[in-house]
Amino acid sequence: xxxxxxxxxxxxxxxxxxxxxxxGVSTWMVFCYSRRDAPFLVRLATVWCWWNTFSIIYLLPxxxxxxxxxxxxxxxxxxxxxxxxxxxxxxxxPVAWYYYEAGDFTPWAKFRYALRANLKFxxxxxxxxxxxxxxxxxxxxxxxxxxIGVLIFLSNTWGLSLYI
Numbered sequence: 001x002x003x004x005x006x007x008x009x010x011x012x013x014x015x016x017x018x019x020x021x022x023x024g025v026s027t028w029m030v031f032c033y034s035r036r037d038a039p040f041l042v043r044l045a046t047v048w049c050w051w052n053t054f055s056i057i058y059l060l061p062x063x064x065x066x067x068x069x070x071x072x073x074x075x076x077x078x079x080x081x082x083x084x085x086x087x088x089x090x091x092x093x094p095v096a097w098y099y100y101e102a103g104d105f106t107p108w109a110k111f112r113y114a115l116r117a118n119l120k121f122x123x124x125x126x127x128x129x130x131x132x133x134x135x136x137x138x139x140x141x142x143x144x145x146x147x148i149g150v151l152i153f154l155s156n157t158w159g160l161s162l163y164i
């Protein structure tokens with residue numbers, strides 16, 4: 001048994017244990033603090049969002065570990081969590097938010113209201129983003145760092161604001 005495989009086994013053990021604990025705490029918090037009449041999907045989305053948010057507690061030490069042996073498995077974990085967070089933050093949570101806010105009587109009418117409200121929001125956001133992009137390009141030129149940095153900043157800010 002090599003040193004790298006022992007260290008990787010320790011990281012996997014730590015990650016699995018911490019993942020289960022954080023998932024358990026997130027589930028417990030939703031069970032204790034959510035309204036009893038909250039729909040199951042809202043509770044499930046809340047557990048998922050909190051688990052993703054709190055996962056930094058155990059993923060950061062694994063990511064910063066001096067060993068590079070576990071690097072391949074971390075890429076898969078980070079990729080999975082990033083894309084599920086992205087889909088939740090930009091589609092599922094906003095639509096669910098407006099769906100449960102809608103005063104319509106049928107599920108289809110609520111869904112149409114949610115889609116219309118989100119399309120309106122994204123249209124306004126797109127106009128503001130285009131204006132902001134023009135300002136960035138004019139002030140900083142058309143290099144890679146300016147627009148890409150701004151997009152990363154906006155993406156992270158929006159995703160984190162939905163989790164909170």
